[in-house]
Amino acid sequence: MHxxxxxxxxxxxxxxxxxxxxxxxxxxxxxxELGAVAELSYQLPxxxxxxxxxxxxxxxxxxxxxxxxxxxxxxxxxxxxGHDLDDAGxxxxxxxxxxxxxxxxxxxxxEIVDDAPLLANELTGxxxxxxxxPVPRWHAADGGRFIGTGCFVVTSNPDTGVHNGxxxxxxxxxxxxxxxxxxVPGKHGAQNIERWIAREGRAPVTVSFGHDPLLLVLGGxxxxxxxxxxxxxxxxxxxxxxxxxxxxxxxxxxxxxxxxVEGWLTPDNLREEGPFGEWTGYYSGRRRPCLNLDIxxxxxxxxPILLGAPPGRPPxxxxxxxxxxxxxxxxxxxxxxxxxxxxxxxxHESGGGRLFIAVSLEQRYHGHARQVAALTAxxxxxxxxxxxVVAVDDDIDPxxxxxxxxxxxxxxxxxxxxxxxxxxxxSKLDPLLPEGEPAYNSRAIIDACRPFERRGDFPAVAxxxxxxxxxxxxxxxxxxx
Ligand SMILES: Cc1cc2nc3c(=O)[nH]c(=O)nc-3n(C[C@H](O)[C@H](O)[C@H](O)COP(=O)(O)O)c2cc1C
Numbered sequence: 001m002h003x004x005x006x007x008x009x010x011x012x013x014x015x016x017x018x019x020x021x022x023x024x025x026x027x028x029x030x031x032x033e034l035g036a037v038a039e040l041s042y043q044l045p046x047x048x049x050x051x052x053x054x055x056x057x058x059x060x061x062x063x064x065x066x067x068x069x070x071x072x073x074x075x076x077x078x079x080x081x082g083h084d085l086d087d088a089g090x091x092x093x094x095x096x097x098x099x100x101x102x103x104x105x106x107x108x109x110x111e112i113v114d115d116a117p118l119l120a121n122e123l124t125g126x127x128x129x130x131x132x133x134p135v136p137r138w139h140a141a142d143g144g145r146f147i148g149t150g151c152f153v154v155t156s157n158p159d160t161g162v163h164n165g166x167x168x169x170x171x172x173x174x175x176x177x178x179x180x181x182x183x184v185p186g187k188h189g190a191q192n193i194e195r196w197i198a199r200e201g202r203a204p205v206t207v208s209f210g211h212d213p214l215l216l217v218l219g220g221x222x223x224x225x226x227x228x229x230x231x232x233x234x235x236x237x238x239x240x241x242x243x244x245x246x247x248x249x250x251x252x253x254x255x256x257x258x259x260x261v262e263g264w265l266t267p268d269n270l271r272e273e274g275p276f277g278e279w280t281g282y283y284s285g286r287r288r289p290c291l292n293l294d295i296x297x298x299x300x301x302x303x304p305i306l307l308g309a310p311p312g313r314p315p316x317x318x319x320x321x322x323x324x325x326x327x328x329x330x331x332x333x334x335x336x337x338x339x340x341x342x343x344x345x346x347x348h349e350s351g352g353g354r355l356f357i358a359v360s361l362e363q364r365y366h367g368h369a370r371q372v373a374a375l376t377a378x379x380x381x382x383x384x385x386x387x388x389v390v391a392v393d394d395d396i397d398p399x400x401x402x403x404x405x406x407x408x409x410x411x412x413x414x415x416x417x418x419x420x421x422x423x424x425x426x427s428k429l430d431p432l433l434p435e436g437e438p439a440y441n442s443r444a445i446i447d448a449c450r451p452f453e454r455r456g457d458f459p460a461v462a463x464x465x466x467x468x469x470x471x472x473x474x475x476x477x478x479x480x481x
Pocket of ligand 1: 149150164165166167168169170182183184185186187188189190216219220221222223309310311318
């Protein structure tokens with residue numbers, strides 16, 4: 001009989017194993033080695049999900065999963081779009097869904113349940129020890145051991161009661177007794193924390209450290225304010241998400257969780273936090289004071305599994321997920337704006353899904369390519385920390401960097417086709433930003449389309465007709481594969 005609650009990480013692992021995309025690795029050390037194996041796995045041509053067990057210093061059964069969403073099939077399963085999609089297929093299947101899910105979220109309020117496998121073990125007070133689990137030190141220059149990378153941090157708006165789920169890095173503090181939560185000001189979770197502290201002097205928080213990666217994707221993506229990611233997850237699943245209510249704070253925890261805590265943040269409880277390898281591929285900043293969670297209660301399943309999602313130089317753990325989500329959201333926004341001729345968008349992993357975006361279009365009029373490029377650079381889904389947008393004709397696949405660079409090299413004239421926009425929405429994470437400077441950036445739009453007026457007489461591409469090639473490939477399959 002199937003007893004797993006909805007949004008169970010174990011169901012996801014079973015599905016990934018059935019796809020043939022799971023590797024099991026026994027015997028790594030939590031101190032750097034586990035992180036290094038994960039890092040090497042992201043660089044494989046077909047990066048697998050990796051389930052680490054028998055971690056040095058810990059008993060067998062205490063596990064860590066990485067790479068949970070790192071392929072089209074795994075992400076397709078996570079977003080319930082299907083198990084057999086390719087890159088373009090996931091983006092295509094996603095088109096239009098985020099806005100439909102947001103609209104449907106209110107039809108799927110969470111369902112509060114009394115029992116869950118999570119509640120099998122409960123610890124309070126001095127028995128709480130986050131280092132009882134094999135929390136990795138992911139990279140050598142990390143400030144400590146980060147238990148929260150793929151985590152789902154739940155806060156609430158004290159005025160409306162609406163819950164928010166967000167993904168913010170969490171570093172273990174006080175030898176395992178507590179953990180800092182590094183939510184950047186402005187994030188919905190950070191706003192909720194500020195509201196509670198202003199009103200009551202303390203902010204209630206619950207955190208899940210292992211769950212179906214749908215919660216990692218939704219917690220780590222800009223779901224509109226005022227919509228609970230838990231209800232939104234219900235809209236994705238087409239079923240209400242079961243949750244348990246944490247007794248001290250009254251906040252919700254997904255019943256499918258492997259390990260969860262509840263506690264309070266107060267402005268006087270700070271610990272030094274960071275640095276940590278970031279999605280840009282660099283360490284950002286130095287060790288700084290950060291809000292520290294006073295944990296009152298911890299629960300875990302028997303033999304729990306931590307969900308890891310460490311960023312770093314791309315490709316990293318969640319760069320594929322970020323790329324696909326951003327590509328689909330940007331394409332949707334361009335279509336919603338009514339811009340004609342947009343074929344496809346790809347927010348490349350090498351730019352962390354933000355810094356380098358290619359967009360293809362079928363040119364319809366003079367200035368069309370610049371319009372598409374400029375709107376892409378500043379549309380809400382892309383505006384934060386974009387640096388380059390390349391517009392290409394529709395014979396170019398924007399997800400193929402070789403083709404994009406070829407188009408740039410042969411169809412763009414730098415003095416005519418590169419425009420620089422100044423004072424854009426930058427970030428403190430920008431490795432180019434000097435310490436203490438305001439977070440602006442500049443961005444280039446590169447028009448790598450054939451000039452509109454020269455489409456008729458632009459030199460022909462030296463390539464055989466695709467249909468002819470397909471026939472030849474068939475005939476010579478034994479040689480060409
Ligand atoms: C694995 C992962 C780690 C992240 N770490 C942080 C972080 O440490 N701090 C932060 O502010 N945002 C972080 N983010 C980005 C936020 O999760 C993202 O902006 C999200 O939309 C925030 O949700 P909220 O606006 O509902 O608070 C991370 C995202 C992912 C996927």
